[in-house]
Amino acid sequence: MEKLLVEPFFVMKVLERAKELEKEGKEVIHLEIGEPDLPVPERVKERAKEFLSKFEQKYTESTGIYPLKEAIAHYYEKTYGVKVEPERVVITPGSSPGLLALLKVVRERVGEISYPDPGYPCYKNVLKFLNLKGRGVPIYPEEEFKVKAERVETHALIVNSPSNPTGIIYSKEELKALSEKAFLISDEIYHGLVYDERAPSALEVSNNCAVVNGFSKFFLMTGWRLGWMVVPKELLPDITAILQNTVISPPTLSQYAALACFEEEVLEELSSNAEIFRKRRDVLLKGLKELGFKIPAEPKGAFYIYADASRFTDDSFKFAFEVLEKTAVAITPGRDFGENQTEKFVRFSFCTSVEKIEEALERLRGFLA
Numbered sequence: 001m002e003k004l005l006v007e008p009f010f011v012m013k014v015l016e017r018a019k020e021l022e023k024e025g026k027e028v029i030h031l032e033i034g035e036p037d038l039p040v041p042e043r044v045k046e047r048a049k050e051f052l053s054k055f056e057q058k059y060t061e062s063t064g065i066y067p068l069k070e071a072i073a074h075y076y077e078k079t080y081g082v083k084v085e086p087e088r089v090v091i092t093p094g095s096s097p098g099l100l101a102l103l104k105v106v107r108e109r110v111g112e113i114s115y116p117d118p119g120y121p122c123y124k125n126v127l128k129f130l131n132l133k134g135r136g137v138p139i140y141p142e143e144e145f146k147v148k149a150e151r152v153e154t155h156a157l158i159v160n161s162p163s164n165p166t167g168i169i170y171s172k173e174e175l176k177a178l179s180e181k182a183f184l185i186s187d188e189i190y191h192g193l194v195y196d197e198r199a200p201s202a203l204e205v206s207n208n209c210a211v212v213n214g215f216s217k218f219f220l221m222t223g224w225r226l227g228w229m230v231v232p233k234e235l236l237p238d239i240t241a242i243l244q245n246t247v248i249s250p251p252t253l254s255q256y257a258a259l260a261c262f263e264e265e266v267l268e269e270l271s272s273n274a275e276i277f278r279k280r281r282d283v284l285l286k287g288l289k290e291l292g293f294k295i296p297a298e299p300k301g302a303f304y305i306y307a308d309a310s311r312f313t314d315d316s317f318k319f320a321f322e323v324l325e326k327t328a329v330a331i332t333p334g335r336d337f338g339e340n341q342t343e344k345f346v347r348f349s350f351c352t353s354v355e356k357i358e359e360a361l362e363r364l365r366g367f368l369a
């Protein structure tokens with residue numbers, strides 16, 4: 001096939017094959033997808049219904065409605081003890097288009113950007129798509145898959161904590177050291193889904209950074225397509241102009257419904273979900289270790305386990321498909337996350353019930369024996 005303008009997600013190939021197997025009547029267990037399975041809070045749905053019946057759904061301001069910016073600013077004060085002016089909050093249709101605009105502006109106004117390898121694939125792919133040269137910083141299992149400040153040689157750096165695919169969390173001291181070396185683009189989309197320790201925000205250590213976050217993970221609202229960024233004032237005019245030209249406005253209904261997310265009871269309900277994910281993590285972690293996978297960095301947040309499968313294969317891409325064919329368990333090959341030792345690794349997500357995780361482990365046990 002002709003080379004595409006931007007790299008696809010390899011996990012989509014796994015998903016396509018999984019769907020075919022399902023059509024053939026196989027019961028596939030999905031440990032490949034990074035989408036929380038829990039339902040969106042009722043309050044959010046109620047607010048959406050109310051708003052839908054009362055108002056026309058017209059465009060909003062390109063960077064989102066002020067009450068949502070205020071609610072997010074207040075959330076930063078309450079959660080992290082940092083003051084953020086609502087004007088610095090930019091609402092986006094999911095965090096992804098925000099990241100796209102941000103990468104362009106940071107590259108042009110701040111300088112070259114590095115990203116972790118392995119890391120979330122869009123960082124590298126979007127930079128390439130924008131025709132911007134970025135630099136992968138290899139991160140190593142022996143160093144808990146963390147970017148070390150002394151290896152950062154660019155003006156800007158993407159950090160992702162808790163991270164996809166490893167679930168590691170950067171401490172406040174580590175973020176501080178990195179922020180002294182480079183302008184941080186801190187992808188905090190997995191904040192709130194933490195199991196052993198708090199995940200500090202980059203805003204706690206520096207005002208001169210950009211934070212990316214959204215409603216897709218902790219807030220469970222993937223299909224509502226809503227995200228946000230907190231950016232330095234100097235970058236606002238460029239970011240606003242890009243968003244005006246590319247997305248016009250974030251979805252109106254989603255923005256008004258999302259206001260409910262910041263009500264006390266809703267936040268409590270969402271926070272209690274971390275316990276559900278913790279149980280799933282514990283079962284999957286124990287099971288994978290018993291099966292012989294090495295887990296060099298045990299996840300402290302997000303909903304992924306990045307497992308070294310080198311005891312079973314030297315080609316984790318092939319391995320992921322073999323596992324799917326033989327066991328109907330879908331997992332993501334490391335290749336999706338970069339080039340650094342990714343042929344050894346696979347990612348398991350725990351966005352499914354403990355029962356299904358146990359069943360998947362049982363199937364893997366049979367296959368690997």
Ligand SMILES: Cc1ncc(COP(=O)(O)O)c(C=O)c1O
Nearest residue numbers: 094095096120164189214216227
């Ligand atoms: C690290 C990371 N950042 C950003 C996103 C994008 O999320 P969304 O565009 O739904 O906000 C994802 C989605 O999986 C992710 O894993």
